[in-house]
Amino acid sequence: MNVRVDLLHGPHNLAGTLFSVIDTLRTFNNLWQLRNPDKRGAFFHWRLIDAAGNELPLPDWLSEMRPPSPGRKTLRPSQTVLFVPGVQMKSVPDLNQVLAQCSDELNCIARYHAQGRVVAASFNGAVLLARAGVLDGRRATVTWMIANWFASAFPNVQLAMEGPVVVDGPVFTAGAPAAVCDLMVELIRHFAGEEMAQIATNGLLYHPMRFEHSSLNFPGISVKTRDSVVFRAKQWLQQHIQTPYSLDAVAEAATASPRTLLRHFKEVEGMTPLDYLHRLRVERAKQLLEVTLIDLTEVMEYCGYQDASAFRRLFLRTTGLTPSEYRRRYTMRISSRRWRADEAGEDLIEGLGLDRL
Structure with a gap:
């Protein structure tokens, strides 16, 4: 399947958002090609357009990174996305002045929507969608800075502020410029399916446990809790993830008695030190299953387990999948037939810091 994302560019746009979209799509294309080596070409294509729908030239350095276009004739309307970035604004009156100069953009948005194409917007770009009538009767989100005004100005829109992205049929909105990556993941889910969306989520979005787990390689990343006993215990567990x-x-590493450690750890983390260690180990196992080709026995050993059945049981209870099922569903690597197995995992194992344990 080919999908083209048309990036609507105008004089008032937040241009950085457009670059974020391109970077996210490029990264996903790499993940897609790793997972689907037999499929030619990129999954996502993109182009910069003006309000009349004319393609605009990209800078040379950016144009070289763009995959060849599949051509208009090969794409159905449902395979095309119009992305509308936010616009510069100082206040609501200032935003209204900008919108008064965006009649061509509003016509473009309405035209894409009427043709059955997907329409997406971030930040206050949702206001343009609302002005174009695309959000009538739909759920949408917008930046919190103008939420009250938006609800009053567009009573036919069901404003939803509970999450970073709202999807209603073929219309996607994100409330903040920084949520554009989350928005792209939802587009990936729409076009490429749940499994590829999860792979993109693992690779592109912030995951607290993964960053905490990574602190075993970079101790400075570890976030201190107010309770130094718990901090010392967590740091020791992160650095001894393979240790029985x-x-x-x-408790000795945390300079506390076992009873005191258990009480403090439960108060701060809501779990025991052993439960926390299991979470770290399962998270490491997930990473290894996603990005390496090492066999399950090695995965188990890298995660500090010696009993295969116990490891499988814990992994299944935590993720709802067996390790083998998880790898089949979420791997970022292609079949070992196309790689030398001993080389395929070494670079990524080193990248995870496991070679230093």
Whole structure:
């Protein structure tokens, strides 16, 4: 399947958002090609357009990174997305002045929507969608800075502020410029399916446990809690993820008695040190299954387990999938038939810092 994203560019746009979209699509194309080596070409294509629908030239350095266009004739309307970035604004009156100069953009948005194409917007770009009539009777989100005004100005729109992205049929909105990556993941889900969306989520979006787990390689990243006992215990567990669990050893590292450690850890983290260690180990296993080709026994050992059935049972309870099922569904790597297995995992194992344990 080919999907083209048309990036609507105008004099008032937040141009950085457009670059964020391009970077996200380029990264996803790499993930797609790793997962689907037999399929030629990129999944997503993009172009910069003006309000009349004319393609605009890209800078040379950016044009070289764009995959060849599949051509208009090969795309159905449902395979085309119009992305509307936010516009510069100082206040609501200032925004209204900008909107008064956007009649061509409003016509473009309405035209795309009427043709059955997907329409997406970020930040206050949702206001343009609302002005064009695209959001009538639909759920949408917008930046919190103008939420009250938006609700009053567009009573036919069901304003939803509970999450970064709102999807209603073929219309996608994100409330903040920084949520554009989340918005792209929802577009990936729409066009490429749940499994590729999860792969994109794992690779592109912030995941607290993964960043905390990474602190075993970069101790400076680890976020201190107010309770230094818990911080020392977590730091020790992160640095000894492969070591057989011993409450006494963790307590000694935290300079506390086992009973005191258990009480403090439960208060701060809502779990025991062993539960926390299991979470770290499962998160590491997920990363290894996603990005390496090493066998399940090695995955288990890298995660500090010696009993295969116990590891499988814990992984299944945590993720709802067995390790083998998880790898089949979310791997970012292609079949070992196309790689030398000993080389395929080494670079990524080194990247995860596991070679230093």
